[in-house]
Amino acid sequence: MTTPPDPTPGPDGRPDFAAPPPSITDASLAPPPDATTPQPLAPLSPRVSEERLHPLSPLVRGWVFVLAGGYALFSTIIQGQIRWEDVTRIGSLVEQMSGWSLALIAALLLSLGFGYWGWWTTKIVIDDNELRLENTGAFQESKRIAFSRIQSVDINQRLAARLLGLAEVTIDVGADAPTTLSFLTRTRATQMRDYLMARAHRQQVATSDTVRTASAWDDSAQGDQVLIRLHPGEIILGAVLSSELPFLLLAFLVPLGFSIWLQQPWIALGAGVLPLIIAMGGFLSKRLVGQFNYTLATTPAGIRLTRGLTTLHSQTIPAHRVQSVQISQPLLWRPLKRARLTLTVLGLKLGDDSQDLSTVYLPIGNPRQIQLALTALWPNLRLEDLRFHRTPRRARWLSPLSWSWLGYARDDQVLAVRDGWFERHQTIIPHARLQSMQISQGPLERRLRLVTVVALTGGTLTHTRIKHLEADQARGLAFGEMDLAREARSQERQAPPPTGATWHLTSPTAAESTDEAHLWTPSTSIVDPQPPSLPYQAPASPADR
Structure with a gap:
């Protein structure tokens, strides 16, 4: 509010309201000397960094041609077709080489030429909002990835x-195909x-804040807390006793029995031994080589799985996109109290060679390790x-071997469903x-007054069947679960759970030791006559109104 100036005093000393007010000058509007005049803000320029992939990337992509070309050159020198003093004479060198050697070297040079052309015309650009992959070759292309769309970053x-x-x-990035940057140094x-995962979790960090030296053996670094590390003996035990x-x-x-009966050993060799060797090689490669040196750790960017002997896969699990976890126990694992954990993750897409590994959360584990792995996803979940x-x-007439195992359990956080006999799930x-x-009822179930409830989630493996329930119990379960x-979704919108830990670099601490946990949730001895919560009430009929 502006106060009007005092009127000019008259001859008698009284204020003269008829006199004109004093003129207002620019000097009267100037701020006092001790006040600071705000200066206009300079426009902020976004931080942009540009870089190329490693110069050896084309060689790594075409390592097969490099080895083949080197082998061709080395073999010709060993066989005496080329002498060391002839290497400097290109014309005589070409004349002395065989045709297949020249073809391999030509393929190698052509592959390296295209590889280095793509390397030179490709840049990685990172600013404050997104990552861009710029290609200025024959066809210009700019692929933009916003930080908010990133689901996981794997190495x-x-x-x-x-x-x-x-x-x-x-x-x-979920629904779209994954973007691969091949190759960078291990440190970079x-x-x-770490930088992309921190920005995906809406954390304002600089690239200098995420500089960590990771181990070449298991990709562990400062700030990681290892929860589970499997011994190679456990991996071998799980492969030998698997289903x-x-x-x-x-x-x-x-085929061995047929070959003995027909006295034809070639049947066992062609139809039994060779396919068995191929199948065993693929099986051992996936279970032993692929899952070797398995490590589950919590990191500043989330849950991380690391495994592999020759090829090391380091996978970040987006916990908020996990649709379900399945605990599986083959028949031969039951006396040892071992089980396997698999995941269903919405929108997770990896390379073709990692599809089998992407769903395995824990290859084999005892009850304590199972509970630790589940606690990493849902801290408040306890199986017991x-x-x-x-x-x-x-229901034993429909499932004579597994009816005592079938059932369900739930609390305020999860729904758990049991199924299977030879391999319990x-x-x-x-x-x-x-x-x-969904509620379904087959002809045999209708005769036995039983109902099956199907729970659907997002992802590819979406159907979970809760078999052979009472009709009232099934309706109460279905309607209660939707409530x-x-x-639960309303609570997530009001208070979203954290998608990653706050970024900080601290020394890893040892995992807390827990008591022996239960592998399975305990079963009730009898069936509850009423649904455990939120019972379904049928609408009243017109006759009852």
């Missing part, structure tokens, strides 16, 4: 790249992964706190990830 160190200290970065790849191995041996014994509701006794689904519930799912 793969293939054998050829690993020997040279290089790694490739795979950026997963770790720094870029697939008996079927592989059975596939070999059948759940209580299962078994199927009624008359227990699927854990968070309420917030449920999309819909719990709606409430």
Whole structure:
């Protein structure tokens, strides 16, 4: 509010309101001398960094041609077709080389030429909002990845790249195809992964804040807390006692029996031994080589899985996109109290050679390791706190071997479902990830007054069947789960769970030791006559109104 100036005093000393007011000058509007005049802000220029991939990237991509060309040159020198003093004379050197050697060298040079052309015309640009992959070759292309769309950033160190200290970065953005940066130095790849994950979690950090030296053996660095590290003996034990191995041996014994009966040994060799060797090689490569040196750790950017002997895969798990976790226990694992954890992650896309590894959360583990792995995803989940509701006794006519194992359990956080007999399964689904519930009833179930409930979640492996329930119990479960799912999603919108730890570089601490945990949730001895929560009430009929 502006105060008007005092009127000019008259001859008698009284204010003269008829006199004109004093003139207002620019000097009267000037601020006092001690006040600071605000200066206009200078426009902020975004921080932009540009870089190229490692210069050895074309050599690593075409390492097969490099080895073939080197072998061709080395073999011709060893055989005496080329002498060392002839190497400087290109004309005589070409005349002395064989045709297939020239073809390999020409393919190598052509591949390297195209590789280095692509390397020179490709740049990585990072600013305050996004990462861009600029290609200015024959066809100009700019691929933009906003930090908010990044779901996970993984590092793969293939054998050829690993020997040279290089790694490739795979950026997963959900529905679109992943973007791969091949190749960077191991240090730069770790720094870029940590920086992108921090920005994806809406953390304002600089690239200098994420400089960490990662181990070449298991990709561990300062600030990581290792929860589970599997011994190679555990991996071998899980492969030998797995469910697939008996079927592989059975596939070999059948042609062996036919060859003995027909007295034709070539049948066992062609139809049994060779396929068995190929199948066993692929099986051992996936289970032993692929899962070797398995490590589960919590890092400043989230949960990280590292595994592999020749090729080291380092995978970041987006916990908020995990749709379900399945605990599996083959028949031969039961006396040892071992189980395997697999994940269903919405929108997760990796390379073709990593599809089998992407769903395995824990290859093999004891009850304590199972509980640790589940706690890393959902800190408040305890298997021993759940209580299962078994199927009624008359369900044994439909599932004679597994009816006592079938059932479900739930609390305010998850829904757990049991299934299987030869290989027992227990699927854990968070309420917030449920999309819909279905109720189905086959002809045999209708006669036994039983109902099957199907829980659907996002992803590819979406159907989880809760078999052979009472009709009232099934309706109460289906409608109650949708209410719990709606409430859980509402709570997530009001208070979103953290998608990653706050970025800080601290020394890793030892994992807390816990008591022996239960592998399975305890079962109830009888079936509950009423649904555990949110019972379904049928609408009143017109006659009852």
